[in-house]
Amino acid sequence: MSTGNREKQPLTITARPTPNAAPARLNVRKSVDSLTAQELADFRRAVERVLALNDKRGFEYFAGWHGVPLGWCQHHDPLFLPWHRAYLYWLELALQSEVPGVTLPWWDWSKDATIPSAYSSAQADGSQNVLAKAPINVFNTERKSGWPTETSRAPGRAPQVPGPPYQQEWAYAMKATNYTDFSQRIWSVHDTLHVWVGGTMGQVDWAAYDPLFFAHHANIDRAWRIWQAAHPGANPPASILDVSLQTDPAIKVQATLEVHQLGYEYAGTQSTVPGSA
Amino acid sequence: MQRWTSQAIAVPPRSNWQRADLEFEGVEHDGPSFVIHVFLNHPDADEATPRTAEQRYAGYLTVFAHGDCWGDVGHCDIPEPVSPFDQRPSHPLEPFDATLEITEALQALPDDAGEITVTVLAFNQTDDADGVLRFKQLTLLTYA
Numbered sequence: 001m002s003t004g005n006r007e008k009q010p011l012t013i014t015a016r017p018t019p020n021a022a023p024a025r026l027n028v029r030k031s032v033d034s035l036t037a038q039e040l041a042d043f044r045r046a047v048e049r050v051l052a053l054n055d056k057r058g059f060e061y062f063a064g065w066h067g068v069p070l071g072w073c074q075h076h077d078p079l080f081l082p083w084h085r086a087y088l089y090w091l092e093l094a095l096q097s098e099v100p101g102v103t104l105p106w107w108d109w110s111k112d113a114t115i116p117s118a119y120s121s122a123q124a125d126g127s128q129n130v131l132a133k134a135p136i137n138v139f140n141t142e143r144k145s146g147w148p149t150e151t152s153r154a155p156g157r158a159p160q161v162p163g164p165p166y167q168q169e170w171a172y173a174m175k176a177t178n179y180t181d182f183s184q185r186i187w188s189v190h191d192t193l194h195v196w197v198g199g200t201m202g203q204v205d206w207a208a209y210d211p212l213f214f215a216h217h218a219n220i221d222r223a224w225r226i227w228q229a230a231h232p233g234a235n236p237p238a239s240i241l242d243v244s245l246q247t248d249p250a251i252k253v254q255a256t257l258e259v260h261q262l263g264y265e266y267a268g269t270q271s272t273v274p275g276s277a
Numbered sequence: 278m279q280r281w282t283s284q285a286i287a288v289p290p291r292s293n294w295q296r297a298d299l300e301f302e303g304v305e306h307d308g309p310s311f312v313i314h315v316f317l318n319h320p321d322a323d324e325a326t327p328r329t330a331e332q333r334y335a336g337y338l339t340v341f342a343h344g345d346c347w348g349d350v351g352h353c354d355i356p357e358p359v360s361p362f363d364q365r366p367s368h369p370l371e372p373f374d375a376t377l378e379i380t381e382a383l384q385a386l387p388d389d390a391g392e393i394t395v396t397v398l399a400f401n402q403t404d405d406a407d408g409v410l411r412f413k414q415l416t417l418l419t420y421a
Contacts, residue, residue, distance in 0.1 A: 068347055075341065076306070076373035144347060160278075160324065160400040161312045161339060184376055192339035195310040198402075202310045203344035204369075246366055 015260035027096075027264045029222070032105035032116045032215055034267070039102075040118055041125060046099035047211055048130045054139075056248070061139045062091045065247065066208035069141045072246040073204065078180065078236050079243065080187050081224050082256040084217050086247050089262045091214065103264065106218035109193050110170035113163065115155060119212045131211045136200070151210040152199030161196045174227060179236050182227050190220050222266045225259050279399040279409040282320045285392040286417045288383065294419035297383045299335070299395060303372040303413030306342040307353055311401035311409045313338050317382055322396050335382035335395075338375050372413065393417075 014023035035043065050059040065087060066073040074083035092104050107116055114120070119131045134151045137143075156163050169189035176182035193216055200206035207213050228234065235241065235257060244250040259265060299315065315335040316322040328334040346353035355368045386393065399409035 067343075071369045073369070075369075076304075076375070146345070147347065158310070158312070158400075158402060159404065160314065160398075162337065188338060188375075191310075191341035192312070192337075194341040195312060195339045202341070204306075204341060205343050205347060207341075 013265055015263075017261070017263070024263070026260060027092075027101065027103045028267050029103045029218055029264055030105055030267045031108055032118050033108075033112075035105055035118070040105075042099050043095075043102050043105065044124060044130055046095040046102045049098040050094055051130060051134060054137075057094055057097065058139070059094075059134070060137050060209075062087075062094065063136075063209040064139045064141075066213075067203070067205035068138055068147070071205070073208075074245075075191075075204065076187060078183055078240055079245065079253065080190075081183055081220070082236065082240075082253040083245050083247070085221050085224070085256045085259075085262070086245050086251045088214060088217055088221055089251075089256075089264075090247055092264070104214050104218045106222050106266070107212070107215035108219055109164040109216070110167050110219075111165050113165050115153070115197070115212065116215070119215060134209055134211055136206065136209045148200055148206055151201070151206070153201055153210070153212070154198035155196060156198075158195050158198045158202060162192060163196050164193065166192065170223065173223060174230070176227070177231070177234075179234050182224070182231075182234075183236075186220060186223050186227075190216070221259075225266050228257075278324055279397075279405060279407050280323070281397045281399070281410065283395040283415055285394055286415070287392050288386075288390065288417065289419055291384065291388045294421055296378065296380045296420040298418045298420075299377045299379050300416045300418055301338075301375045301377070301410075301412045302416060304340065304375050305370075305372050305411040306340055307346070307370045308342055308408075309344055309401045309403060310342045311340050311399055313340075313397050313399045313410055315377060315379070316396045316398075317379065317386060317393050318390075320394060320396050322398060324398060324400075330382070330385055333382060333386070335379040336377050338377050340375065343370065375412075 013026050015026055016023050047059065050057065054060065064070050074080050088104055095102050121129050122132055123129055136148050136150055166189050173182055173185035173189065176185055194207060195202045197212065201210050201212060236253060241254045243253050245253060255261070314328060314337045316326070317333045317335050319326070319333045322332065326332050353370055355370055383393070395415060397410060401409045
């Protein structure tokens with residue numbers, strides 16, 4: 001057996017999209033720091049393309065789900081994690097429609113003290129970095145006085161807000177033994193990161209216009225995935241499992257619980273899925 | 278900075294609980310985002326007070342809030358259901374309950390006091406002296 005050949009194979013894990021379907025390869029989300037140059041360029045290209053679309057396939061439409069103008073997001077309640085998982089799922093599909101195979105990278109602020117350079121450098125590959133700043137053009141809505149015209153950040157300038165890395169906060173969340181405690185603890189550090197970044201990222205109504213929002217939330221979703229793997233069956237309260245989350249299209253909470261059924265996995269997460277045999 | 282100190286809150290004997298949470302009930306989040314830092318039995322705490330166990334610091338909470346109202350008149354008013362069949366989702370600005378676990382900070386206090394006060398220092402970008410943290414009531418929850 002040639003181990004050399006095996007090492008050259010990309011890691012592939014599969015799941016069945018529906019119970020009777022053939023196993024299909026899952027997309028793997030990665031840390032932004034571990035993306036290859038090509039993967040990062042592909043991701044930027046996907047973001048650039050959806051930013052250019054002024055219809056329901058476009059970034060501005062998705063950004064509007066969270067705050068202005070639609071305000072569908074769920075915070076500070078048990079729907080926080082399912083809603084944002086669904087949100088990332090639908091956006092990632094839109095990105096993949098433009099550049100097949102791209103996935104949302106995560107920003108691990110439990111270890112990083114600053115915004116990753118992939119999202120903070122003004123230039124990338126000789127052009128403006130679309131991950132650093134984005135225009136704010138509210139979908140199908142006339143601009144009002146006082147609205148920001150582009151995203152902004154002011155990391156560390158919100159008074160008295162602790163900055164990353166949030167290693168202790170992450171560890172505290174991971175020690176939770178039930179969904180409610182985990183959800184509250186992870187949304188707490190989620191809030192802190194938003195407010196620490198500041199600017200439009202520090203306001204619910206505008207935060208999702210910043211591409212950094214999705215790297216932050218990929219890390220929140222990754223935290224939930226890791227915690228789920230360690231706590232099988234520790235689901236949200238039964239009373240919300242049939243709730244239809246306000247996204248386009250709507251999706252029930254129950255359908256967000258298994259990331260494999262949504263077609264993705266996080267690199268580095270320990271888990272086992274049925275093989276293809 | 279806004280400083281708020283609670284009335285005395287009864288604390289059960291330590292042998293009766295293993296975990297303690299402060300629950301800020303009905304927190305409003307329709308203004309700028311903010312952070313609160315919480316001290317126990319330290320009504321004079323201010324922004325220069327070290328956030329250490331010796332100073333009876335209990336922890337912090339940050340609230341990612343909505344900022345200014347951007348809609349038309351009434352957009353940010355929380356409506357009542359118009360009928361018993363109203364299944365619309367709750368308004369995004371409905372107040373919520375924020376929990377801060379204070380087990381270690383409370384265990385570090387003398388066991389015979391029987392009550393505590395909670396002092397909150399609240400900060401936002403506008404450096405308001407009041408109105409940063411608005412909430413309905415504070416509850417100390419302990420768990421056996």
